[in-house]
Amino acid sequence: MLRTLLFLTCLLAGAANAAPLVHAAPALGDFALATRAGAARIVYSSSDAAVVGHAARDLAADIERVTGQRPALGSAAEGAPAVLVGTLGTSAVADALAASGKVDVAKLRGAWESFVIATVEHPLPGVPRALAIIGSDPRGTAYGVYELSQAIGVSPWYWWADVAPAHKDALYVAAGTRRFGPPSVKYRGIFINDEDWGLQQWAARTLEPGHGGIGPKTYEKMFELLLRLKANTLWPAMHPGTPPFNSFPENARLANEYAIVMGSSHAEPMLRNNVGEWKDDPHAYNYQTNRDGVLKYWEDRVAANGRYENIYTIGMRGIHDSAMQGPKSDSERARLLENIFDDQRALLAKYVNRHPEQVPQVFVPYKEVLGQYRNGLKVPDDVTVMWTDDNFGYLRNFTTPAERARAGGFGVYYHLSYLGAPLSYIWLSTTPPALVWEEMTRAYDTGAQRIWIANVGDLKPAEIDTEFFLRLAWDVKQWNAQDLPRFLVEWAAREFGPEHAHEIAAIMDDYHRLNFDRRPEHLQWWLPKQPPRRSTLGDEEASKRLQAFRQLRERVEALQAKIAERSQDAWFELVAYPVTASALANERFFEGERGNQAAALAADARLDKLTAWYNDGLAGGKWRHIMSQEPADRQWPSLRLSKWTMPSYPPRAETPPAPRLVIEAAQFDCQRAGAAASWEVIPGLGHGEQGAVALAPASSMPVSAAHIAVDAARLDYHVKLPFVGDLPLEVHLIPTHGDGATLRLAVAIDDGAPQVLTLPVNDGRPDWAQGVLDNERVVKMSLSIHTVGEHTISVYGTDPGVVIDRIVLDGAAVRVASRGSR
Missing domain, CATH: 2.60.120.1620 (Jelly Rolls)
Structure with a gap:
């Protein structure tokens, strides 16, 4: 433990010594973003993309969150120092700065999602000084604006995890030019999935009951979060009971405004949510027997959404993550899939681009489809093939040297949450960032660089893993194996301040390590439909595990009093709840196994109370219905652990463990x-x-x-x-x-x-x-x-x-x- 703390302390010191973009005291040449006298005006063009306006307005709100000063917004600098925000080619201000040579944009032209942040002297007639944020494209511009927001102290999770920034009287942007991008992975995003017990319930009963669940209010907040995390792609929620994304036309319109690229999961070709949108007999979702009906179903969606920026999943599986109906053998399935590819690409040529090879498309060989791909299934060369993990974080396939010349390249669909066999994990997020790093860097180094999508379940409480995955996709080289722990240190310093960052990082490191031994959702040693049986841990091993969790919980409780009042909600969401809940789940299970009924029932009651606070008391009730202990109900019983009860089998007769x-x-x-x-x-x-x-x-x-x-x-x-x-x-x-x-x-x-x-x-x-x-x-x-x-x-x-x-x-x-x- 001491070695870990010393290492993390050194990492924190190294991070602190890196030249910051923004600081609270001025130095020669710095740009005064905000002082007690006021904030610099933010200037952007109405001719720029809508996402630029969203980002500029968010920046104004962020500056006010930090300083109390609200910047004015407009399309003209009006002779005073200003923040000039614009995209090359669509912003007159950005083009003027580029033409005059005031800002070097040579590396921006033609680049993907790149930007510069630069202080500029006399940028425009009558304007003495400016801070220029110029993007190569609209998303690049937006990323630049949100980069500044994070630099002034606003977490990307300010809304989704209630991270309140520390107050600062003044903000000065360091003199000079800083360049960012292009990203390591072209398309980077998340998949909201298995949302029945959290996000859907919260949206339907708390945030937007008028929409019956996840709708425009939820997605707008999600789009903003993705931009703050430098992501650009979303696969929307799709479980039964959740309103399909396209059931509200404003969802696609908002995605377009926020420049978010919409896609759909491996089981939802052509942007179609089959569990919510296929209204015919389920047996009719069969391309072999009902080609015209299925093709028309796909055509309607492409015709409606083809004007937006999308990534089209091609191919076909069953309605809800099941095998394709119709063919009886892999060779028959492969032949039918190849015909389906042709028909789907003809729709893209008709409604999106007459050159379908220029339309982003992915094929996801998930589960049984991977065997078909390995056996010679022919996927068009311009289509991106997305490898998948085994649903538990371990990739099933990597690109071979012979495949790397593929024009469409490769990507990864990765699970940070999963509803499925042998046991689901959809409650707490416990995948170690180090595992994500090991698997995803290997995927990247072997050629999977076109698209990365993470299944993040309900999003909460997967904030840490979600951010790590997306930051890795933005810059895959920002961490190497030796300094990998730097992520948690920097994360903790940003969310809670540098004073306790090393201890918070150490707590979360131990949290991931202990739960790597056995996830909280896997605290039973029998599978569904099997009779209950004891764990494989002996009494000594169980005692050591309980002691480790107890000490971890005590560290959280001791540190809580030292966390600033403004950060208490974020502390509970990001640290206290996941750590304490996993500790209590282990205490309940192992004390129950040992026959300590009072201790087990007390842990169970405390866990119920802790979860009730998340739902009812936290942040004034903002997150009511978001958090459910696993299992929350009896849905999908063949994939989930049993509800905990005191075990009926007698305590184990212990034998000394073999040394x-x-x-x-x-x-x-x-x-x-x-x-x-x-x-x-x-x-x-x-x-x-x-x-x-x-x-x-x-x-x-x-x-x-x-x-x-x-x-x-x-x-x-x-x-x-x-x-x-x-x-x-x-x-x-x-x-x-x-x-x-x-x-x-x-x-x-x-x-x-x-x-x-x-x-x-x-x-x-x-x-x-x-x-x-x-x-x-x-x-x-x-x-x-x-x-x-x-x-x-x-x-x-x-x-x-x-x-x-x-x-x-x-x-x-x-x-x-x-x-x-x-």
């Missing part, structure tokens, strides 16, 4: 780089405190069995063994998919010949299911020991994508050296 030596993979004594890759520690990933270890670069090629000893990257662990004979050894892996079929590495002792270990992924099978619930897969072997004493166990990285968490040896083994040089 074992557990070595965290990151605690190696030395390492040797391979011919094309080396090991790197990923802090924040895995079950231990030191992090997991993976091969870098992710795009490196596998090492053949004949060349492992010479060419593979190697980790050495020194141990002392008091016996000769066979040594049982386990390598615990993060359950990535490796090459999609196997996880492969090699182990040797004392420079002996490496033994190749191959673990089948078995995607979708019981061992995979257990792996994603445990967040680990275990491969076992035996090493032959011929002498008593000190030995070196070596682990070789043969395949990129294999991530090592722990090495476990028979308890007679001991370490003889601490982690040393690398």
